[in-house]
Amino acid sequence: MRWLPTLxxxxxLVVRRGNWQLWKRCQPGLPSTLMRPPNRRxxxxxxxxxxxxxxxxxxxxxxxxxxxxxxxAGSLLGPICKLSMMTITTMPSINWRWLTxxxxxxxxxxxxxxxxxQMLGRCHVGAGLACAKISPPEIKLAFGxxxxxxxxxxEQMVSQLRTSAKELRLCVATETHVxxxxxxxxxxxxxxxxGENPFGVNAPRVxxxxxxxxxxxxxxxxELVERYHAPVAVxxxxxxxxxxxxxxxxxxxxxxxTAEGPIVNWVVLASGKAFLFVSSPNGSxxxxxxxxxxxAEATMPELDEHFDRSAAAG
Numbered sequence: 001m002r003w004l005p006t007l008x009x010x011x012x013l014v015v016r017r018g019n020w021q022l023w024k025r026c027q028p029g030l031p032s033t034l035m036r037p038p039n040r041r042x043x044x045x046x047x048x049x050x051x052x053x054x055x056x057x058x059x060x061x062x063x064x065x066x067x068x069x070x071x072x073a074g075s076l077l078g079p080i081c082k083l084s085m086m087t088i089t090t091m092p093s094i095n096w097r098w099l100t101x102x103x104x105x106x107x108x109x110x111x112x113x114x115x116x117x118q119m120l121g122r123c124h125v126g127a128g129l130a131c132a133k134i135s136p137p138e139i140k141l142a143f144g145x146x147x148x149x150x151x152x153x154x155e156q157m158v159s160q161l162r163t164s165a166k167e168l169r170l171c172v173a174t175e176t177h178v179x180x181x182x183x184x185x186x187x188x189x190x191x192x193x194x195g196e197n198p199f200g201v202n203a204p205r206v207x208x209x210x211x212x213x214x215x216x217x218x219x220x221x222x223e224l225v226e227r228y229h230a231p232v233a234v235x236x237x238x239x240x241x242x243x244x245x246x247x248x249x250x251x252x253x254x255x256x257x258t259a260e261g262p263i264v265n266w267v268v269l270a271s272g273k274a275f276l277f278v279s280s281p282n283g284s285x286x287x288x289x290x291x292x293x294x295x296a297e298a299t300m301p302e303l304d305e306h307f308d309r310s311a312a313a314g
C-alpha cells in the first residue's frame with residue numbers, strides 16, 4: 001500500500017476537478033493504464049474515501065462559519081471512513097497489480113533497456129575496459145557532466161567519470177580509442193593563463209592517462225554482447241539470484257579466448273553488492289566477486305526466451 005500517502009495528498013483535486021494528470025505527476029511510477037476505465041472508477045472510489053478523511057480533519061483550511069457544520073458531519077462520516085479504510089487495508093487478497101496489469105512487463109523492458117545502454121554504448125564499454133587496465137583496476141560506475149578541455153594540446157569533449165576509486169576521473173572518446181585520465185582540481189584561487197578563456201578557469205584539468213581501450217577491442221565486445229544477449233542475461237541472472245536488476249551498473253572487464261570461443265568478463269554492481277558476470281557462446285554465469293561462488297546460470301535457449309519477453313513488453 002505504498003501509494004496510500006499519494007492518494008491522500010492528491011485525492012481532493014482528483015475528486016473535485018478530475019485532474020488525473022496532476023495525480024500522475026504526483027506518482028511517476030503509476031503507468032498510464034491506471035487512468036483508463038475501469039481503473040479510473042476504482043481509483044475515484046478510493047480517492048473519495050481519502051477526500052472524506054482529509055476534509056473532516058483539515059479544519060485549518062476551512063472558514064470559521066463552517067467549523068460547526070463539519071464537526072457534525074465528521075461525527076457521521078468518521079465511522080464510514082474508518083470502516084472503508086479497514087476494508088481497503090485489511091483485505092488479505094487485495095493486490096494492486098490488477099490495477100497495473102502491464103507494470104511487470106514495463107519494468108522488465110526498462111531494466112533491460114538500461115543494461116543495453118551500458119553494454120552496447122561505445123563510451124560505456126570503452127571506459128569499462130580502460131578502467132580495468134588501471135593499476136590497481138577500477139570499475140566504471142557512471143558518467144557525469146561533459147565539457148571541452150585541452151587533451152594532448154587539442155580541444156576535445158571530456159566527460160567526468162565516477163569509478164570505484166575515491167577520486168573522479170575524466171574520460172575522452174576519440175575515433176580510435178577511449179581513454180581514462182586523472183582529474184586535476186582547478187587552482188584556488190583560479191588563475192587565467194595567457195590566451196585562455198576566462199570562463200573556463202574553474203574547470204578541472206586533464207592529468208596523466210591511466211588507461212586506454214582501443215577501438216578494435218571495443219567493437220569486439222559490442223559484437224559479442226549482441227551475439228550472446230548479454231544485457232538480457234544480466235537481468236535474468238540477477239532475478240534468479242534474488243537481486244533487483246533495476247539501476248544495476250555494468251562495467252566491461254576483459255575478453256578471453258577459449259576453445260569454445262571468446263568470452264567476455266564483466267563486473268556487475270546491483271543491490272549494493274558486486275558480482276562477476278561471464279558471457280560465453282553456451283550461456284552466461286553470475287558469480288559472487290569475493291569468492292567466485294556461482295549464484296545463477298542460464299543457457300542460450302533461456303536467454304532467447306527472456307529476450308522475447310522483454311521485446312514483447314516494449
